[in-house]
Amino acid sequence: MGRSRWATPLDAIFLMGETPETLMHVASLLHFTYPEGVRRTTFLRQLVNDLRAAPIESPWFYRLQTRTLMRQPLHRWVEDSEFDIDYHVRHSALPSPGGERELGVLVSRLHSNQLDFRRPPWEMHVIEGLSGNRFAIYTKIHHSLVDGFTGMRILQRGLATTPDDLEHPFFFSTRKPPRPEGARREADPVGDVTSILRTLASSVGTTPSVLKALVETQVGRGRTPTKAVTSYQAPDSILNSRTGRSRRFATQEYDLGRLRAVAKARKATLNDVLMAICAGGLRRWLDDLDALPERPLIAFIPVNVRPPESEGGGNAVGATLVSLATDIEDPLERLSAITASSRAAKARMRGMSADAVMAYSALLLAPAGLQVAKAMSGLPGPAPHTLNVCISNVPGPKEHLYLRGARLEATYPVSIPGHSMALNITAHSYAGTLDLGFIGDREALPHLQRLAVRTGEALEELEAAVAGLD
Incomplete structure (x- = not known):
């Protein structure tokens, strides 16, 4: 049997709120400048290939076990035994040279589409064709997996601090760093029954x-x-x-x-x-x-x-x-x-x-x-x-961050x-x-x-x- 985790009560609220008109995913649009001296098409093709060949860490391989019953209070995440990285990492292009308006139209359209809960609820779109020696990456993730604070931490861990670091792991390939000694313990990112009960008990005490x-x-x-x-x-x-x-x-x-x-x-x-x-x-x-x-x-x-x-x-x-x-x-x-x-x-x-x-x-x-x-x-x-x-x-x-030498x-x-x-x-x-x-x-x-x-x-x-x- 594959790995699995319970969703926390707050995570479940975002799942219960999901409808075709209220889409509960969050996203980021990252603008990058190409590294000097590279051929743009070759660079992006290699980047997409590297993304699709990278290992996947928790929680990015989890899907909902009961995706047809979104409004129930308890949800369980299970490992997707048929995980398909090609589905999650996509390569798109604007009519070149694309400006901010054309990019905004594309992002508006991508953000209007509901995530597929038969799969782990996230997508990554590498977008070429921008003017000014740039490309973009649009990544959307369901809010039941992460909030905005976590999203920024993921961004920092998935990008390099220098342009010379060409092997830095992507965000879905990074493991959560060890907890500092003496730091407060937090629940697992996608929860478990013990943490759910502990949270409920603690909340009652604060009434x-x-x-x-x-x-x-x-x-x-x-x-x-x-x-x-x-x-x-x-x-x-x-x-x-x-x-x-x-x-x-x-x-x-x-x-x-x-x-x-x-x-x-x-x-x-x-x-x-x-x-x-x-x-x-x-x-x-x-x-x-x-x-x-x-x-x-x-x-x-x-x-x-x-x-x-x-x-x-x-x-x-x-x-x-x-x-x-x-x-x-x-x-x-x-x-x-x-x-x-x-x-x-x-x-x-x-x-x-x-x-x-x-x-x-x-x-x-x-x-x-x-x-x-x-x-x-x-x-x-x-x-x-x-x-x-x-x-x-x-x-x-x-400080500025980098992706395979491209500056964010x-x-x-x-x-x-x-x-x-x-x-x-x-x-x-x-x-x-x-x-x-x-x-x-x-x-x-x-x-x-x-x-x-x-x-x-x-x-x-x-x-x-x-x-x-x-």
Whole structure:
């Protein structure tokens, strides 16, 4: 009998949420520059051959045992005895010379396709034909296998730190490094029955403190956007539409130094500034569409709950809600309101264990199920909303990385929109830049690239406002 593992409860949630219209896979789009002196076609052909000949490590050879019963609470991963690497590693090409628009169209199409659960749920697409001496790799993986934090750790382990390292193992060929001495033990990436029971027991023990924090959030808050956000504060917007089967994808890249300078000047965090430029971009973009709500949009913010020494694996993530203050016109006042809302949200979780954070997050976001049900039903009339958009920031490597001598230039995340949250904005930091991926539903959200442009304008507006204070 082959190897097998149980899925954790959080992993099972992502499997239960999988439908043809709510695709629960995450992805990354990596831009590379060819090594000097190579023939592009020959280089990529050899790269694909090397990928298909490489060994496969856990969990990349696991498939679901009960793939036809996605909505059951317990799932088991089993080794795919007929694993076919040619199916998972694919070679694609754009009409040369392909630009960002053509690449975005291809990624939008690839991200709209559901993964095949008869096989291990991941794919890797090597894409040639880009202009500017570049090629790209788009890799998508079901969220039941990894979260964003784990994805970045996998990225770092699967790439070399120098261009001379031409034998570095690919991400699916790397084994998880040994746990540092004295570090906290984590559950297996795809779980087991013992870890499931241990997690449930630990969560039960956190109930009193979690309920106290939840009551303080829901009942004790004030009426301004500078307090902790409740579960029923979000306005109705086009972002809360029902999603279809097709996606739109857009990208933007910023120098991290620009955001840090604003953060330092305003005593804010980098995440606060990221939310502020997204808020400014959303305010302008929705106003262009005559669809800006009077009340501020509410962002769903994922929170990594792993210890600092963690190498990732499976899913270990909480979440909170933050006001984006999109009702405030002045960019500095808007940033201040976002900073205050973010601090209030963090204060509610301060001192909680990882299990308590996840339990608190689940209870805080539980009412979102009502807005999802309304979006799916298509029924008219008002309904309480918990959130409007997801904004996530995943820290990445600070130095340049390489793949068989090709330098990695950018890492754009491609995440998950869903019913009543038709837009997801995820950022990856890499080698001094912040790379943003905007993924949205094609029918619900027109002109997504314009939103990406509007965030750039919002950053320039913030910088000008900060400079005006000097």
